[in-house]
Amino acid sequence: MSCQPIVMRQKTVPDYLFNSAEKFPGKPAIFHGNKSLTYHELSSQAQSQAAWLIAQQLGAGFRGGILSDDPFEYVSAYFAIQLAGGIVVGLNTQTSERSLKALMTDSGISVVFTQKKFHRFLSPVASQLQSLKLIASDDEFPCRGTKYMWVDRQAILRTNLQIADFPAVQPDSIAQLIYTSGTTGSPKGVMLRHANLVANTSSIVSYLKLTDFDRVMAVLPFFYSYGNSVLLTHMAVGGSLVVNQNFLYPNVVLDEMLEHEVTGFSGVPSTFALLLNRSAIHKYHFPQLRYITQAGAAMSPKLAGQLKKVFPEVEIFIMYGQTEASARLSYLPPEDLERKMGSIGKAIPGVTLKLLDRDGRPVADGETGEIVAVGDNIMEGYWGRKQETDQVLRAEGLWTGDLARSDQEGYLYIVSRKSDMIKSGSHRIAPKEIEEIIHEHEAVHEVAVVGEEDEILGETIKACVVLKPGMTCPPKELLLHCRRNLPAFKVPHQIVFFTELPKTATGKIIKRQLMADG
Amino acid sequence: MNPPNPTTQIRSFIFENFLFDADESSLGNDDSFMEQGIIDSTGVLELVEWLEETFSMKVQDEELVPENLDSVNKLTAFISQKTS
Numbered sequence: 001m002s003c004q005p006i007v008m009r010q011k012t013v014p015d016y017l018f019n020s021a022e023k024f025p026g027k028p029a030i031f032h033g034n035k036s037l038t039y040h041e042l043s044s045q046a047q048s049q050a051a052w053l054i055a056q057q058l059g060a061g062f063r064g065g066i067l068s069d070d071p072f073e074y075v076s077a078y079f080a081i082q083l084a085g086g087i088v089v090g091l092n093t094q095t096s097e098r099s100l101k102a103l104m105t106d107s108g109i110s111v112v113f114t115q116k117k118f119h120r121f122l123s124p125v126a127s128q129l130q131s132l133k134l135i136a137s138d139d140e141f142p143c144r145g146t147k148y149m150w151v152d153r154q155a156i157l158r159t160n161l162q163i164a165d166f167p168a169v170q171p172d173s174i175a176q177l178i179y180t181s182g183t184t185g186s187p188k189g190v191m192l193r194h195a196n197l198v199a200n201t202s203s204i205v206s207y208l209k210l211t212d213f214d215r216v217m218a219v220l221p222f223f224y225s226y227g228n229s230v231l232l233t234h235m236a237v238g239g240s241l242v243v244n245q246n247f248l249y250p251n252v253v254l255d256e257m258l259e260h261e262v263t264g265f266s267g268v269p270s271t272f273a274l275l276l277n278r279s280a281i282h283k284y285h286f287p288q289l290r291y292i293t294q295a296g297a298a299m300s301p302k303l304a305g306q307l308k309k310v311f312p313e314v315e316i317f318i319m320y321g322q323t324e325a326s327a328r329l330s331y332l333p334p335e336d337l338e339r340k341m342g343s344i345g346k347a348i349p350g351v352t353l354k355l356l357d358r359d360g361r362p363v364a365d366g367e368t369g370e371i372v373a374v375g376d377n378i379m380e381g382y383w384g385r386k387q388e389t390d391q392v393l394r395a396e397g398l399w400t401g402d403l404a405r406s407d408q409e410g411y412l413y414i415v416s417r418k419s420d421m422i423k424s425g426s427h428r429i430a431p432k433e434i435e436e437i438i439h440e441h442e443a444v445h446e447v448a449v450v451g452e453e454d455e456i457l458g459e460t461i462k463a464c465v466v467l468k469p470g471m472t473c474p475p476k477e478l479l480l481h482c483r484r485n486l487p488a489f490k491v492p493h494q495i496v497f498f499t500e501l502p503k504t505a506t507g508k509i510i511k512r513q514l515m516a517d518g
Numbered sequence: 519m520n521p522p523n524p525t526t527q528i529r530s531f532i533f534e535n536f537l538f539d540a541d542e543s544s545l546g547n548d549d550s551f552m553e554q555g556i557i558d559s560t561g562v563l564e565l566v567e568w569l570e571e572t573f574s575m576k577v578q579d580e581e582l583v584p585e586n587l588d589s590v591n592k593l594t595a596f597i598s599q600k601t602s
Binding site: 247251274278279479483484493 | 536538539551552553554555557558559560561562563566579580582583584587588
């Protein structure tokens with residue numbers, strides 16, 4: 001199940017931007033709305049911000065947060081932080097005060113790039129963040145009498161400073177923390193080195209055969225690993241990204257695909273479910289579209305079949321991976337889509353995948369085992385969480401928690417996932433985080449949160465609640481409580497009341513039964 | 519008694535489902551749901567389902583565009599156009 005390792009030059013992530021800016025200075029790197037930014041402009045913006053960051057003497061490996069849904073701002077700040085020797089922390093823009101505080105505290109962010117629309121989340125918590133020193137925003141952020149300072153981001157850009165002396169950023173330096181929901185409830189920061197991201201980027205570029213002619217429709221947020229890999233792979237080849245990440249109106253995205261003659265499209269199953277079921281996609285024709293990639297969760301064979309029917313000439317790549325692997329671990333080549341329906345394919349170049357039993361021994365052919373991965377793309381570990389790191393990074397490699405079997409030709413099929421993570425849209429949601437919030441409500445005795453199958457989203461969130469004796473609480477009040485404390489995408493879609501929850505003899509809630517209860 | 523005004527009904531729906539206890543003044547009738555981050559892609563589907571049920575109308579796939587759905591006033595105009 002292993003492939004030839006790919007040979008690559010030692011590089012760091014910002015080299016992608018510099019190389020493309022040198023080769024294609026006048027070419028648009030990013031299109032968004034009716035604006036675009038060339039590689040030269042993007043590189044200049046990144047350098048001005050990096051020069052400013054270096055002057056702030058935040059120290060090697062400082063954590064720079066980005067809380068922005070403006071792709072020009074996000075991408076230029078992303079490269080700036082890394083150029084200045086820092087670690088990027090892309091913050092989820094669908095947030096709450098509580099989530100933001102938790103992530104910024106955990107990562108120890110000292111500088112954050114943000115926009116006015118997110119000030120309302122940041123304002124109430126900023127003074128509680130011990131490490132926060134600087135807030136870079138185009139709009140004033142009140143900071144009288146505080147330890148942190150607001151800096152006008154536009155003024156930084158106007159300096160047009162170029163970097164004369166880069167801090168020594170090594171391939172082994174941490175480039176980025178990507179937060180992923182953990183089974184413990186609180187999200188964990190996956191530490192990715194420059195070398196991890198470069199290895200994965202090179203591998204993806206090779207199997208997707210990306211070139212500077214490629215222009216991808218980027219609908220996935222950059223703060224998740226899939227969106228991050230779409231960004232890096234297209235920057236690496238000097239391609240272009242057409243960015244529309246809210247995906248509220250699929251028809252708008254289709255119009256943009258046509259207008260910009262995109263050659264590629266990347267989505268999660270819910271992206272394709274929305275496009276196929278709630279858009280006018282059947283009335284469009286995309287002669288330039290060359291490839292579609294799908295990852296993020298298992299796509300049903302029915303949906304994959306529908307997609308192939310709508311795009312018979314387009315190469316469809318089914319992919320599998322984890323944030324802990326920088327993004328990608330395996331892919332199913334387009335020519336095998338129909339022959340190997342339901343498979344996640346084989347290891348990508350540079351990665352070895354093994355199926356092991358609980359004791360680390362390879363399982364017999366056709367038997368189910370846990371997918372364990374080895375490759376240069378595998379993370380350094382979880383930020384500040386050695387014990388949890390040691391649980392998944394073991395002598396055999398990265399233990400993914402996903403159980404699979406292999407067919408006679410070595411194609412892998414996921415059988416089940418060990419964790420009870422809910423996959424809704426492009427989000428991975430830990431039920432425990434929601435359960436903890438609901439449990440804080442005074443009327444709640446017990447709660448279990450499960451995913452419920454949904455044609456569009458993959459799964460929706462169902463909270464099964466038992467109230468304390470004699471207490472009443474309308475579902476609306478519990479939803480309001482969730483809304484106040486959780487980002488919108490983690491608020492349950494339905495609340496169902498029970499007199500008691502089904503349990504095993506040892507008192508463990510039987511979630512499977514709650515999922516089936518509908 | 520006059521039937522409720524669609525604008526009032528839309529505002530009630532938006533507050534009840536997306537803004538909860540936010541202040542009435544926090545949403546102007548011309549404010550873009552997209553710009554303000556009020557609704558996500560699931561929210562649009564919920565909104566459409568509500569429109570179809572409440573106003574007995576069928577929203578076609580090609581009508582799922584911001585020009586029709588992205589503010590209280592745009593929704594009011596869309597309902598009026600569809601039900602007239």
